[in-house]
Amino acid sequence: MELWIPITIAAAFLQNLRSALQKHLQGSLGTRGASFVRFGYGFPLAIFYVLVLRLAVGLPFPALNWTFAFWAVIGGLAQIFATMLLVYLFSLRNFAVGTAYSKTEPVQAAIFGFVLLGERITFGAVVAIIVGVVGVMLISLARAPLSWRNILAALTSRTALIGIASGAVFGISAVAYRSASLSLQGPGPIMDAAVTLACVTTFQTAFMLVWMGWKDKREIVDVLKSWRSSSLVGIAGVLGSACWFTAMSLQQVAYVRALGQIELVFTFMASWFLFHERVNRTEAAGCLLIVCGIFGLLFL
Template sequence: MEIWVLITIAAAFLQNVRSAMQKHLKGRMGTTGATFVRFGFGMPFALAYMAILAFVLARPLPVPNGAFFFWAVVGGVAQIAATFLLVHLFSFRNFAVGTAYSRTEPAQAALFGLVFLGERASAGTLVAIAVSVAGVMVISVARSVVSVRSLFTSVLTRTAGIGLLSGTFFGVSAVAYRSASLALAPSLPAPDYAVQASYTLVFVIVMQTVLMLGWILARERDELPRIAAAWRPALLVGFVGATASFGWFMAMTLQQAAVVKALAQVEMLFTFASTVFIFKERINRLEIVGCALIVVGVLALLAYG
């Protein structure tokens, strides 16, 4: 099994943990605060990962260039917007539908990769992405009255719109991060996906922390006491989030962003495993069908991607 596959599955698991913890934090602070926690409390761990690579393992660091700065800024800003919208969905009772639409990210990343980078996906890869996205969409309506009408009208809801927009920004950020990381390769003695990913992560997460902290100080200063009061769970969110991001960045340095994000749909399987085995909750037939479609899509991606 290729290394990017193992890294992606691990990152998907950690992201599932981080999302659950961010949902918990949303009850203790506003959307901006819960979004900031991912970046601000993740920054020390991102710096630690790069320090280990540079000083403990003696891996040479790259020299950034104009293409790196452009794509890193685009990706960082897009990720802030995507995360803000996703956290905002936690305010809605039926946020699962919107969250599911945000997972159209692989399909959108494939489109952005084609438009901006000229990346082409094989027919098998496109089918695999479509199947896994269909599985997520089935899960999104599994606990409502399902009909052809509901499948179409669900797209017109406010939560679906927010979810789709979140998926758009996540797709942009994924493609931008891959471009930024690849732009560093020529300055290294030999391509080093871990160093390229770590350097990109550090630049992006420092920029995101500064931007969001500036916004909070200027516009939402009352969030600071809430963030400070929740520093213990916030620190854990930062650790898990930074580790997951490091994994995403490494995987996307090795493989097309759309393919990585399609495999990342296994996160939904981790979510349902937690539902059944930890929380002892039941899942219905449509949710099982959705999970099966995700599995089929992932297996097809591994076989033909």
């Protein structure tokens, strides 16, 4: 098994854990505060990770450059706004469906990867990705009779548009992060990914602190008061990001994000067991299609 596969599965699990914790916090901190904790409580761990790789493992620091800085800023800003869209989405639909809407990302990531990086994917992988996206759309239609009219309504609803926009901006951030990591040309993908993660999360924390201080300083106080639960979001977020960054340094973004749709399997488990939200047969069928798409991606 190629190394990027288990790393991506771990990233998907950690991302689902982080999203579940953010949904829990959204009610008390609001969209901006619940989004900030992902970065604010995560960046010290990201810096510590880099220091461990340097001091304990002996990996040298890669040389930073302006290309890296450009893509890191683009990716960091895109991830901030994608996260805010996703957290807001949780207040409109249940946890599983809210996450499902954002999972059109692999197709959008494939398009951005082709346009920005010139990356191409095989026909079999395209079919597997489409199968997974069909599963996502089936989940989004699970609460209404299946018809062309309902499909159009589902795709143009406010919830769907926010979810698709979230997926698009996450796709941009993923391609930007891969570009940033590859531009370092350092000792290897692990250190390159770690440095990218540390720089990006530090920038995101500074950016959001300035934004929150300008808009409403009370948000910062609320975030500090909720440090016990917020720190868990930060830990899960930075560990998940470390896995994503490493996987995307090893493999094309479209493949990594398509395999990452396995997160929906974890999402349905969290939706059922943690939030006690009911999952119907159509949503289960959509989840099965996503799993089929994942297996197709791995073996086609």
